[in-house]
Amino acid sequence: MTLLRADDVTVHFGAARAVDGVELDIRAGEIIALVGESGCGKTTLARTLLGLQTPTSGQVLYEGEPLPSGIRGLxxxxxxAQLVLQDPTGALNPRHSVYEAVAEGLRIHRVPGDERELVASALSRAGLRPPDRFFGRMPHELSGGQRQRVVIAGALALDPSVLIADEPVASLDASVRGEILALLLRLRDELGLAALVVTHDLGLAWNIADRVAVMYLGRIVESGPVEQVLTAPRHPYTQALLSVLPESETPATVLAGETPDPSRVPAGCRFHPRCPLLAAGLPVEVATRCRTVDLPIVDGAAAGVACHAVSVASSAK
Structure with a gap:
């Protein structure tokens, strides 16, 4: 069942096309990794899915219904749909105890029930046990991994169906990253919780995701099951991202230049100015299409790729 859907969502800031026609489904009980370089629009899309950013066009649907526009409905x-931020230190008030941090959402939303029991249950599900041992602790008394667990507990206290986690382990030591990723997998398996994990790290996507959506300059350029996208990538951008991983068996592909300014999106395929396939030489007809013909939006609910060269090669088989 689709819980959350971006339906042809665009977000423009003046001339800048931060998100430019995105289709993406998040289904119950699955984890999606949204990957791409910094500045590609990942965080803007995540904020839009949370209702923190209003789309310029298109819409976000939760359980088939458009997000409400009023303060109470949102x-x-x-x-x-709860947000888990990259930096747990910044997400926690340094003057609030762990108990207060987790109870804050319960109070804002006026969640019925025994507050102490709800806080204890959320901390326990986040792996902080016994929970009452953490009630009075302050953020500076916790490790980085424990602080991130407190942030996750604050989200779990509201019994969400979707977590949107923006680089959830980027600020953590390597020894702790695996523990937090294992926690997210356990929450998926035990609670049926869905998650969108925003990351630039394809290695993280391999370890946690059911599906991967690769974003470049405001659009999803490749999507599909994690095994398919990461073991047999079809888009040259995905191939380049994978080639620089330490465990990659292929030579690293260094992309030319920087990601273009989103206010100056190139004509044709927006990746063509940096494309290694085009630089290496393509048939004239294909190269002309790369430079002049825009590509259809890739639906992030299914396997797909936006690349003229791949399309031509596939149709020739």
Whole structure:
């Protein structure tokens, strides 16, 4: 079942096309990794899915219904879709105890029930046991991994159906990263919790995701099951991202230049100015299409790729 859907979503800031026609489904009980370089629009899309950013066009649907526009409706929606930030230190008030940090959302949303029991249950599910041992602790008394667990507990206290995690382990030591990723997998398996994990790290995607959506300059350029996308990538951008991983068996591909300014999106395929396939030489007809013909939007609910060279090669088989 699709819980959350971006339906042809665009977000423009003046001339800058930060998100430029994105289709993406998040289904119950699955983890999607949204990957790409910094500045490709990942965080803007995540904020839009949370209702923190209004789309310029298109819409976000939760359980088939458009997100509410009023303050009260959005507040209720955010009980179901919770944000987990990259930096747990910045996400926690240094003057609030662990108990206060987790109880804050319960109080804002006026969640019924025994507050102490709800806080204890959330901390326990986040792996902080026994929970009452952490009630009075302050953020500076916790390790980085424990602080991230407190942030996750604050989200779990509201019993959400979707977590949107923006680089959830980027600030953590390597020894702790695996523990937090294992926690997210356990929450998926035990609670049926869905998650969108925003990351630039394809290695992280391999370890946690069911599906991968690769984003470049405001659009999804390749998507599909994690095994398919990461073991047999079809888009040259995905191939380049994978080639620089330490465990890669292929020579690293250094992309030319920087990601273009989103206010100056190139004509044709937006990746063509940096494309290694085009630089290496393509048939004239294909190269002309790369430079002049825009590509259809890739639907992030299914396997797909946006590349003229791949399309021509596939149709020739």
């Amino acid at each position: 507040r209720e929606y955010r009980r179901h």
